[in-house]
Amino acid sequence: MTTSARDVLDTAERFRLAFEGAAIGLFVVDPDRRVVDCNDALAKILHSSRQRVVGLSMSYIPDQRIIPAVDQALAGTPASYQGAYRSATSGDEIIAVMNATPIRDDSGVVVGCVAVVEDATERMKLHDELRAQLDVVRAQSATIQALGTPILKVWEGVLCLPVIGTINRDRVTEMAETMLQAIIRERAKFAIIDLTGVEVVDTSTAQNLLQLFHSARLVGTEALLCGLRPAVAQTIVSFGMELGGVRTMRTMQEALRHAIDRLGER
Structure with a gap:
């Protein structure tokens, strides 16, 4: 046997070993769309056997969705399907990722195609589950955000914004937008901002x-501040901030009583 012939056989043997041992599915189709070979990995993906897959005519398989990609490869152009x-042999449905590549002889003529197949069923299932979970998280975040800025109509013409927990610049901006929308919608004359649930502000x-109080004043509403904790009051005093005429009350009840009395005078 000549060296060149031995090299050809060695190359063919290496290809056969790689084909058989590949972890991904592989199958070879001739120009007549007939499956001439496949590996065990493909048979496993299709929940079938090599004996049932090899010899199968793809022209007659019930599910024709992969055929355009196979035909394109047989026409000389790589193609894919996802x-x-x-499966024609087991009837089971999978999510397939297939890439088909033309096989050419020494003269460049297409003599078939080889297709690489991956079973993406579990991956897509996980993707869908993650997407569904993200939708749940977004919905929960929207609910929490809405609950984080509750606007209560406590009397005709009087709104209350009870603030609980830590507040930062973004949250104050959100509260201002929500409160001003509610003031305009309800035509409120008084807006009570209750800081009883706030322990610290920077x-x-x-x-x-x-600025929240001043914004309310610009639309004709008097903002009343109540529930100011000592630590929060000290922050305001220590930095030399002026409340700018904002009326403060000890409790929400006092603020509501003041608003009702003022409404009765009008």
Whole structure:
């Protein structure tokens, strides 16, 4: 046997070993769309056997969704398919990712194609589950955000914004937008901002809170501040901030009583 012939046989043997041992599915189709070979990995993906797959005419398989990609490869151009596919031999449906490549002889003539197939069913299932979970998280975040800025109509013409937890610049901006929309919608004359549930604010947040009160005043509503904790009051005083005429009350009840009394005078 000549060296060149031995090299050809060695190359063919290496290809055969790689074909057989590949972890991904492989199959070879001749120009007549007949499956002339496949590996065990493909048979496993299709929930079938090599004996049932090899010799199968792809022209007559019930699920024709992969055929355009196979035909394109047989015409000389690499092609791919990704989507659902129902196995002709087992009837099971999978999510397949297939890439088909032309096989050419020494003269460049296409003599078939080889296709690489991956079972993406579990990956797509996980992707769908993650997407569904993200949708749930987004919905929960929107609910939490809405609950984080509750606007309560406590009396005709009187709104209350109870603030609970830590507040920062972004949250104050959100509260201002929500409160002003509610003021305009309800034509409120008084807006009570209850800070009983707030333990600490920083300088920037305190300044933004003052802007919140001024914004309410610009649309003709008097903002009443109540529930100011000592630590929060000390922050405002220590940085030399002026409340700018904002009326403060000890409790929400006092603020509501003041608003009702003022409404009765009008």
